[in-house]
Amino acid sequence: MEIKTVGVVGCGLMGSGIAELAAKCGYNVVVREVNDDLLAKGLKRVQGSMARAVEKGKLSAADRDAALARIKGTTAWNDLADADIAIEAAIENLELKKNIFKELDAVTRSDAILASNTSSLAVMEMASMTRRPDKVLGLHFFNPVPVMPLLEMVRTFLTSEETYSVARKWGEGLGKTVVVSKDAPGFIVNALLIPYLLDAVRMYENGFASKEDIDTGIKLGLNHPMGPLTLLDFVGLDTTLFIADEMFKELKDARYAAPALLRRMVTAGYLGRKNGRGFYEYSK
Numbered sequence: 001m002e003i004k005t006v007g008v009v010g011c012g013l014m015g016s017g018i019a020e021l022a023a024k025c026g027y028n029v030v031v032r033e034v035n036d037d038l039l040a041k042g043l044k045r046v047q048g049s050m051a052r053a054v055e056k057g058k059l060s061a062a063d064r065d066a067a068l069a070r071i072k073g074t075t076a077w078n079d080l081a082d083a084d085i086a087i088e089a090a091i092e093n094l095e096l097k098k099n100i101f102k103e104l105d106a107v108t109r110s111d112a113i114l115a116s117n118t119s120s121l122a123v124m125e126m127a128s129m130t131r132r133p134d135k136v137l138g139l140h141f142f143n144p145v146p147v148m149p150l151l152e153m154v155r156t157f158l159t160s161e162e163t164y165s166v167a168r169k170w171g172e173g174l175g176k177t178v179v180v181s182k183d184a185p186g187f188i189v190n191a192l193l194i195p196y197l198l199d200a201v202r203m204y205e206n207g208f209a210s211k212e213d214i215d216t217g218i219k220l221g222l223n224h225p226m227g228p229l230t231l232l233d234f235v236g237l238d239t240t241l242f243i244a245d246e247m248f249k250e251l252k253d254a255r256y257a258a259p260a261l262l263r264r265m266v267t268a269g270y271l272g273r274k275n276g277r278g279f280y281e282y283s284k
Contacts, residue, residue, distance in 0.1 A: 001111065001162070003170045004028060007083030009100050011042025011073070014117050015089035017145025020046045023067040024059070024146070025174050030072045030079050039073045046071065049146060077107045085170065087139060088126070089117040092242055097121065098129045105130035113163055115139040116154075120190050120243045122250075123183045124156045134160040137167055140187060141176075151176035156183040185247045194244050195255040197235075198262070200228035204279075205261040211279050233278035238266045 006022040008015050008031040019031045019042075033039035050067065053059035072079070080086055086108055088100045097116060104114050114136045116126050127136035138154025151171045155164055164180075171178050181187040186194060200218075204211050215227020232240055241258050248256040265278070272278035 001084065001113075001166050003084040003113075003166065005030065005083050007080040007086035007104075007108070007112075008032070008089055009080075009086065009104065010089035010091075011039055011045075012089065012091070013045075013143060014141060014145060015087075016042045016045045017049075017143065018087055018089055018117065018141055019071055020049055020067070021146050021174055023070040024050075024063070026070075028070050028072075030074060030083060032074050032077065032080060035075060039075060043071070043073050049144075053146075077103050080104065080107050081109070083108055083112055085113040085115060085167070087115045087117055092118060092121060092239070092246075094121050094125060097126050101126040101129040101136070105132065111135070113137070113167055115167065117141055118154075120186050120246055122185070123154050124158070127156055127158060133158040135163050137163060138181075138183070138187070139167065139171065140189075142189075149175070149177050150189075151178050152187050152189055153178050153180045154183050154187055155180060185250045186243065190243055190247070194240065194247060197228050197232050197240055198244060198256070198259060201232070201259045201262050204229065205259050229279040233272035233280055233282070236272045236274055237262060237278055238271050241266050 005028045008019045008029060011019065011031045011033045015031060019029045023029045033042060047068065050059060050064045054061055054064050086104050088097055090096050090100055097118065101114060110132060114130060116123055116138050117140060118138055119140055123136065123138040127133035130136060136156065137159045140152035140154065142148035142150050153168060153171065168178050179188055200214055203209060203214055211229045215230050218224050218227045241262055244256050244258045270277050273282050276282045
């Protein structure tokens with residue numbers, strides 16, 4: 001099977017990034033949103049990202065124009081009918097994602113691959129909503145999608161070898177380094193990342209060290225590009241809390257139990273860089 005047309009459900013931060021990358025790599029892209037306002041916002045994000053790439057000399061104006069011409073925005077499910085692969089990039093809500101897979105199963109060709117960009121949820125739960133669980137897998141891109149080199153591929157026990165091979169070849173064709181995980185909570189990256197981030201919050205919560213010293217210790221001691229509390233602000237405190245809660249609910253492992261401080265900060269609206277305040281201030 002050759003992938004020529006890529007469907008993307010959701011044109012938010014992740015969906016717009018996937019659409020942009022696929023279009024720049026020569027694929028026809030159909031991106032679907034729930035309403036015209038969200039669609040326009042997402043397409044504007046794609047245009048802005050490509051404009052910055054042109055300014056930095058990483059993309060020619062001609063290639064930008066050609067890539068933008070390959071992207072079609074829509075609010076209609078039926079416009080995804082010709083997709084060879086359709087990727088769900090909605091928020092991390094399992095019931096929402098399951099409903100999306102049910103819709104995709106109805107509107108796409110029976111030989112099309114269906115994938116989820118989930119960072120932590122069970123892909124098999126989504127596959128169960130389709131008549132083709134052998135053609136379902138997880139394709140977890142990282143933010144920002146056009147820049148981050150990793151693609152985490154998630155195989156359920158029903159994902160066929162053909163689906164895996166086609167999806168892996170496509171992912172590598174996007175310039176990504178592919179790692180493969182079984183369909184377990186958090187997959188590779190978040191299964192290791194979340195306990196690390198939560199431990200950093202506990203350390204700060206217990207007065208072990210200042211937030212600055214925790215971050216500096218990890219940056220200089222382990223040669224990480226940013227410390228854990230800065231990374232939490234970048235990822236989003238609410239996003240991290242959601243993933244931790246989902247993983248704890250399934251695994252009942254204390255490593256994934258969110259500290260009280262993290263939960264209270266989210267309740268108070270301290271979400272990180274996305275709204276200007278988290279462990280650090282970003283109002284400027």
